[in-house]
Amino acid sequence: MFKNILVSFDGSTYSLKALDTAVNLAKLTNAQLSLVSVEENLPRFVADAGELKEEKEYQNGVFQKLQRDARERVKSNGIDLKRADVLMGHVAKSIINHAKSIQCDLIIMGHGGRSGAWGNFLGTTAEKVSRYAHCTVMIVR
Amino acid sequence: MDNNWLVAAIWMVLALGASLISVRFGLSVALAEIFVGVIGGNTFGLHTTPWIEFLASFGAVLLTFLAGADIDPVSFRKNLKNSLAIGILSFLCPFIGAWLFAYFVLGWDMRASQIAGIALSTTSVAVVYAVMVETGLNQTKLGKLILGACFITDLGTVLALGVLFASVNIWMAIFIAVTIPVLWLIPKIAPWVVSHLGNRVSEPEIKFFLVVLFVLAWLANKAGSEAVLPAYLVGLVAAGTFMRDHAPLHRIRTIAFAVLTPFYFIKAGMLVSVQAIVTGFLSILVLLSVKVASKFIGVWPIVSLIKMKKKERAYTTLLMSTGLTFGTISAMFGLTHNVINQNQYTILATVVIGSAVVPTLIAQKWFQPRELLTDTNSIDQVNLLQPPKISNQKESEVQ
Numbered sequence: 001m002f003k004n005i006l007v008s009f010d011g012s013t014y015s016l017k018a019l020d021t022a023v024n025l026a027k028l029t030n031a032q033l034s035l036v037s038v039e040e041n042l043p044r045f046v047a048d049a050g051e052l053k054e055e056k057e058y059q060n061g062v063f064q065k066l067q068r069d070a071r072e073r074v075k076s077n078g079i080d081l082k083r084a085d086v087l088m089g090h091v092a093k094s095i096i097n098h099a100k101s102i103q104c105d106l107i108i109m110g111h112g113g114r115s116g117a118w119g120n121f122l123g124t125t126a127e128k129v130s131r132y133a134h135c136t137v138m139i140v141r
Numbered sequence: 142m143d144n145n146w147l148v149a150a151i152w153m154v155l156a157l158g159a160s161l162i163s164v165r166f167g168l169s170v171a172l173a174e175i176f177v178g179v180i181g182g183n184t185f186g187l188h189t190t191p192w193i194e195f196l197a198s199f200g201a202v203l204l205t206f207l208a209g210a211d212i213d214p215v216s217f218r219k220n221l222k223n224s225l226a227i228g229i230l231s232f233l234c235p236f237i238g239a240w241l242f243a244y245f246v247l248g249w250d251m252r253a254s255q256i257a258g259i260a261l262s263t264t265s266v267a268v269v270y271a272v273m274v275e276t277g278l279n280q281t282k283l284g285k286l287i288l289g290a291c292f293i294t295d296l297g298t299v300l301a302l303g304v305l306f307a308s309v310n311i312w313m314a315i316f317i318a319v320t321i322p323v324l325w326l327i328p329k330i331a332p333w334v335v336s337h338l339g340n341r342v343s344e345p346e347i348k349f350f351l352v353v354l355f356v357l358a359w360l361a362n363k364a365g366s367e368a369v370l371p372a373y374l375v376g377l378v379a380a381g382t383f384m385r386d387h388a389p390l391h392r393i394r395t396i397a398f399a400v401l402t403p404f405y406f407i408k409a410g411m412l413v414s415v416q417a418i419v420t421g422f423l424s425i426l427v428l429l430s431v432k433v434a435s436k437f438i439g440v441w442p443i444v445s446l447i448k449m450k451k452k453e454r455a456y457t458t459l460l461m462s463t464g465l466t467f468g469t470i471s472a473m474f475g476l477t478h479n480v481i482n483q484n485q486y487t488i489l490a491t492v493v494i495g496s497a498v499v500p501t502l503i504a505q506k507w508f509q510p511r512e513l514l515t516d517t518n519s520i521d522q523v524n525l526l527q528p529p530k531i532s533n534q535k536e537s538e539v540q
Contacts (some may be wrong), residue, residue, distance in 0.1 A: 020342050023331065036217065036427040040167060041164065041165070041166070041167035041168060042271075042275075043163060043168060043169040043170065043271070044167060044168060044169060044501075045168065045169045045171075045268055045271070045465065045497045045498055046169040046171065046267045046268065046270075046271050046272060046465075047169055047170075047171030047172075047204060047265075047267055047402070047406070047465050047466045048207050048208065048211075048394065048397075048398075048402075048466070049211045049266060049267040050207060050211065050269050050390065050391075050394045051169060051170065051171075051267070051398070052267070052270065052271045052274060052533075054275075056274070056390065057391075058472060084371070088274075088275060089275055098386075130515055
C-alpha cells in the first residue's frame with residue numbers, strides 16, 4: 001500500500017479535511033506523512049527588493065503558524081510528521097515537483113482551498129496536480 | 142475638486158485599490174499603482190496638485206535611497222571586479238544605443254534622446270532579486286555577481302541623470318563640496334545614530350536620514366541636478382549600517398510604501414497616455430528590442446570572458462535587461478523638466494514597464510541555470526521538523 005503520503009495544506013477547510021483523511025490513511029497503512037504549503041502570491045516585478053523580502057517574511061510567518069497547528073493536530077492523533085515544508089512559486093507546479101523530489105507515492109489535497117472563483121474558470125490546484133503528478137492523487141471533498 | 146482632503150482621499154482610494162490588486166494577484170504594488178494611475182489619468186481626468194508633486198518626489202527619493210541601501214557590501218566587494226565590468230557595460234551600451242536610436246531613428250531632439258538613453262540603461266535590482274529568490278539563485282556566486290552588477294548599472298543611471306542635466310554653477314560646487322564629506326561621514330556616524338538613538342517612539346534615526354536626504358536633495362535641486370542622485374549614494378554608503386540592524390530600513394520602507402510611493406507610481410501611471418501607447422506601439426516594441434539588444438552587446442562579451450556557460454550568459458544578460466524604478470524616475474524627470482513631451486514619456490514608461498516583465502519571463506522560462514542549484518525544490522524550503530534545513534531560508538541576501 002502507500003508508504004509515503006504528502007498532504008498539501010493551506011489552512012483552508014478542505015485542506016484540514018485532507019489532513020484528517022491523510023492521518024487516518026497513514027494509521028491504516030503505516031505510511032509516513034509529510035506536509036507541504038506553498039506561498040503563491042508573492043509580489044513579482046517589484047520596485048523595491050524589500051517589498052518582496054517583507055512580504056515573504058509575512059507569508060513565512062503565516063504558513064509556519066499554520067504548519068505548527070497542523071503538526072499539533074497530527075500529533076494528537078498519535079502520528080508525527082516526517083517533514084513539513086513551505087515552498088514558494090506556482091502552487092500546483094511546486095506540489096508536483098516536491099512530491100517527486102521526496103518520492104511520495106500519494107498526494108492528498110482538498111478539493112477547494114484558495115483557488116476561489118478563478119478555479120471555476122482556470123481549474124483548481126487539485127485538478128492540475130491530479131493531471132500532472134507522478135503518483136496517485138486523492139482529492140478530499 | 143480643490144479640497145485637499147478630498148484629493149487625498151481619492152488618491153488613497155486608488156492606492157488602496159492597487160494594494161488589493163497587488164495582494165490578490167501577486168503583482169508588485171508599484172505596477173498595480175501605475176495601472177490604476179493609467180486608468181485614473183485617462184478615464185477620470187485625475188491630476189496632481191503641488192503637494193502631490195512633492196509627495197511623489199519624496200517617494201522617488203526614498204525609493205532610490207532604499208534601492209541603494211539594499212546592497213550587500215560584503216558580497217559586492219568579493220565580486221567587485223566582475224560586477225564592475227558587467228555593470229558598466231550594462232549601463233553604457235543601452236545608454237548610447239537608445240540615445241542614438243532615439244536621436245537618429247525616432248527623430249527626438251538631443252536632450253530627449255539622452256533621457257531615452259538614461260531611462261533604458263537601467264537594470265532593476267528589485268526585479269532581478271525577486272526572480273532569483275524564487276529559485277534560490279541569489280545564494281549562488283552567479284546571483285551575487287549579477288546583483289552587484291545591477292547596483293553599478295543603476296549608479297551609472299543616477300550619475301548620468303544627475304550630471305547630464307545639471308547646471309555648472311556655484312550651487313554645483315557647493316553640492317559636490319557637501320556631498321563628498323557627507324558620504325564619507327555617514328558610514329561612521331550612522332551606526333552610532335542607529336545604535337544609540339534608534340528604536341524610540343520619536344524615531345530620531347529615521348529623522349537623521351531624512352535630514353541628510355532633504356539637505357542633499359535641496360542642494361542637488363539648486364544645482365539643477367536630480368535629488369535621486371544623492372539619495373542613491375547615501376543609501377549605498379549606509380547599507381553596511383542596515384546590514385547590522387534592519388529595523389530602521391523596515392520603518393523607512395513602511396513610511397515610503399504607505400504614504401509616499403503610491404503618489405509617485407500613481408502619478409507615473411497618470412501621465413501615461415493610452416492614446417500615445419496605441420499610436421506609438423511600434424516605437425515601444427522597437428525601443429524595448431533596442432534596450433535588450435544593446436544589453437546583449439554590452440553584457441554578453443564580458444560574461445563570455447569570465448567563462449560563464451551559455452545558458453548562464455543568456456540568463457545574466459536578460460536579467461540585466463530588466464528595469465522599473467530608475468527607468469520611470471528618469472522618464473518622469475524628463476517630462477517634469479520639459480525635456481520630453483507626454484507622448485515620449487508614455488513610450489519610455491511603457492518600454493520600462495515592458496522591460497520589467499518581458500526579459501524576466503524569457504529568462505525564467507528558457508534560461509534558468511538549474512544546474513547551479515543542488516536541489517531547486519528545497520531552496521526556499523522551511524522545514525519545521527528538521528532544524529538544519531531552516532538555514533535554506535535565507536532571505537536577507539541583498540540587505
